[in-house]
Amino acid sequence: MSNYAYAATRVRARRSRLLGSESYAQLLNMEFSEIARYIQDLEYRREIDKYGATLRGADLLEAALLDNRSTEIGEVIGFCTGDLRMGVAAYAERYNVRAIKVLLRGIFDEVNSEELLKQVSPMSDNQLDLYTQIAASENIEGAVEQLEGTKYYELLQEALENRKSDSLQPLEDALDKAYYQDLVSSLPSSGAADRIYRGFVQIQIDVANLKTVMRLRHRGLGGHGELLISGGNIDETLLTATTNVSDIVPILEGTAYQEVLQPIFENFEDNGLNKAIQALENHVSITSRRYSYLYPLSILPILDYLLRKEKEVRNLRTIVRGKDLKLSNERIKEIMVV
Amino acid sequence: MSITDVKPTRSELIATRKRIKLSISGHKLLKMKRDGLIIEFFDILPKVKDMRSQLVELYTAADKRLAVAMVADGKSALKSAANCRQTPPQVELSENNIMGVVVPKIKVSTIQKSVEERGYGLIGTSVRIDESVHAFEKLAEKVLEAAELETTMKKLLDEIESTKRRVNALEFKVIPNLEEIAAYITLRLEELERENVFRLKRIKG
Numbered sequence: 001m002s003n004y005a006y007a008a009t010r011v012r013a014r015r016s017r018l019l020g021s022e023s024y025a026q027l028l029n030m031e032f033s034e035i036a037r038y039i040q041d042l043e044y045r046r047e048i049d050k051y052g053a054t055l056r057g058a059d060l061l062e063a064a065l066l067d068n069r070s071t072e073i074g075e076v077i078g079f080c081t082g083d084l085r086m087g088v089a090a091y092a093e094r095y096n097v098r099a100i101k102v103l104l105r106g107i108f109d110e111v112n113s114e115e116l117l118k119q120v121s122p123m124s125d126n127q128l129d130l131y132t133q134i135a136a137s138e139n140i141e142g143a144v145e146q147l148e149g150t151k152y153y154e155l156l157q158e159a160l161e162n163r164k165s166d167s168l169q170p171l172e173d174a175l176d177k178a179y180y181q182d183l184v185s186s187l188p189s190s191g192a193a194d195r196i197y198r199g200f201v202q203i204q205i206d207v208a209n210l211k212t213v214m215r216l217r218h219r220g221l222g223g224h225g226e227l228l229i230s231g232g233n234i235d236e237t238l239l240t241a242t243t244n245v246s247d248i249v250p251i252l253e254g255t256a257y258q259e260v261l262q263p264i265f266e267n268f269e270d271n272g273l274n275k276a277i278q279a280l281e282n283h284v285s286i287t288s289r290r291y292s293y294l295y296p297l298s299i300l301p302i303l304d305y306l307l308r309k310e311k312e313v314r315n316l317r318t319i320v321r322g323k324d325l326k327l328s329n330e331r332i333k334e335i336m337v338v
Numbered sequence: 339m340s341i342t343d344v345k346p347t348r349s350e351l352i353a354t355r356k357r358i359k360l361s362i363s364g365h366k367l368l369k370m371k372r373d374g375l376i377i378e379f380f381d382i383l384p385k386v387k388d389m390r391s392q393l394v395e396l397y398t399a400a401d402k403r404l405a406v407a408m409v410a411d412g413k414s415a416l417k418s419a420a421n422c423r424q425t426p427p428q429v430e431l432s433e434n435n436i437m438g439v440v441v442p443k444i445k446v447s448t449i450q451k452s453v454e455e456r457g458y459g460l461i462g463t464s465v466r467i468d469e470s471v472h473a474f475e476k477l478a479e480k481v482l483e484a485a486e487l488e489t490t491m492k493k494l495l496d497e498i499e500s501t502k503r504r505v506n507a508l509e510f511k512v513i514p515n516l517e518e519i520a521a522y523i524t525l526r527l528e529e530l531e532r533e534n535v536f537r538l539k540r541i542k543g
Contacts, residue, residue, distance in 0.1 A: 058413070059413060062412050062414065063414075066414065097462070098462065101418070101459065101462065102414075105418050105419070105421035105422050105458070106418070106421050108421060108422065108457075109420075109421035109422070109423070111421060119414050119417065119418060167422075167455070167457045168422055168457050168458060168459070169454065169456075169457060169458060169459050169460065171459075172458060172459025172461070172462060172463075173460060173462075175459070175462075176459055176461035176462040211465065212460055212461055214465075215453065215460065215468060216453065216460070218465075219453050219468075221452065221453065221454065224454075224460075227460050227461055229461070274406075274465065274466065274469070277464075277465055317409075317412050318409050318410060321408050321409040322409045325408065325409060327405060327406075327409060331406075332409065335406065335409050335410045
């Protein structure tokens with residue numbers, strides 16, 4: 001039995017503790033040390049204390065922010081029950097997939113297990129155990145063996161057998177595709193809120209596909225339909241048929257993406273790819289917020305909270321790193337997700 | 339060799355004159371080599387200057403891209419993407435000869451890769467990391483091109499310097515010294531000749 005009302009109330013309380021857009025404007029006008037103190041006074045003190053002995057400066061703040069995000073997501077999954085818990089966990093699986101990829105890359109580059117574990121933030125004790133076992137592997141094959149019993153084992157074995165070089169790309173893409181396919185297959189089929197949730201997942205898939213296609217076409221690569229995820233609103237076969245970035249525009253006609261991307265595509269040469277991706281990320285953020293207000297007793301407010309948390313962590317990291325690297329406030333603002 | 343060590347004999351005079359001739363022709367050749375090297379140096383200098391400004395430009399661009407990637411995706415994501423590297427850049431080294439100066443010739447391969455050859459997944463990684471990698475690949479390629487030109491220029495400069503020293507040594511030390519020796523031997527031989535003539539006249543008288 002799902003506890004929508006309870007979960008929605010708890011995330012509402014947590015949402016009220018997130019930073020508002022005016023706080024970012026204040027942070028942008030602070031010095032690095034002031035920002036560090038400000039972040040320490042937010043929800044991140046525990047994580048800052050945890051990493052304080054081993055890390056310094058922007059590295060410390062980044063590690064603390066990421067760790068806090070993982071803990072927060074773990075807690076949210078923890079207080080959800082039934083289908084709601086499954087839905088939230090399916091969405092949050094993206095962080096697990098990301099961590100597995102980081103571990104595989106580290107093993108590939110022979111990074112020692114202690115160093116490698118510092119690069120991932122588990123959401124639960126079970127994940128920590130799994131990551132520790134993977135990090136202790138001597139090679140990629142061994143790491144994949146450690147995943148036996150998880151949904152990723154077979155697909156990674158298959159990717160390992162079919163890969164033509166020792167590149168990790170087939171493994172990583174298989175993991176990412178599996179994440180989105182799982183998200184689609186876990187979709188409920190009835191109710192207005194469920195229809196909206198389906199729409200939300202489709203937006204995620206469309207954005208992932210658009211990012212992949214724009215990136216490939218920008219670098220002059222055609223085809224690669226195998227990298228596109230099915231289940232979105234935009235037909236993957238049409239996207240696969242494009243040969244350059246300008247071919248994408250007609251496909252988007254009549255969709256919300258046209259409005260988002262059209263002005264950027266008109267002047268694509270001027271850092272267009274980054275701007276387009278930024279615009280798509282903003283679109284996801286705005287849409288999820290709208291959905292959460294429409295159906296307060298559904299999975300959507302919880303997902304909206306997770307996205308907002310992700311956004312807060314990302315924006316704080318952007319400000320911290322930007323200040324540390326002496327980027328101008330304007331440049332930092334451009335990179336932030338509004 | 340100092341004058342005091344010289345035996346004032348006719349054979350020594352002939353040998354000294356041969357050495358003077360050799361030194362003069364060596365001096366002439368070295369001067370020609372020095373001038374040739376200077377021409378080569380001035381030929382390569384604008385290329386090096388241009389290369390340096392290109393390097394600065396590429397480095398600034400790559401640094402900016404790296405900063406943007408680090409700000410947008412975080413250092414951990416960049417570090418992790420860097421772990422995917424498969425093969426280190428390959429370079430082929432050969433030699434080129436410029437007026438006796440052996441300079442390196444660097445052929446660069448497999449530095450710039452397409453996105454699908456970089457080892458990381460294309461669905462889940464950020465385009466900013468891609469752009470940063472691309473900018474640094476371009477920079478690395480240019481650095482290797484610059485290494486060839488800079489080494490060539492440095493070797494040419496060293497050779498010009500040492501040739502100049504040899505030319506100056508011949509012009510201001512070796513040749514004047516040999517000419518002094520030749521003049522001394524000539525003087526001593528004439529002296530001996532005069533003594534001989536005087537001795538013969540006294541015997542006759």
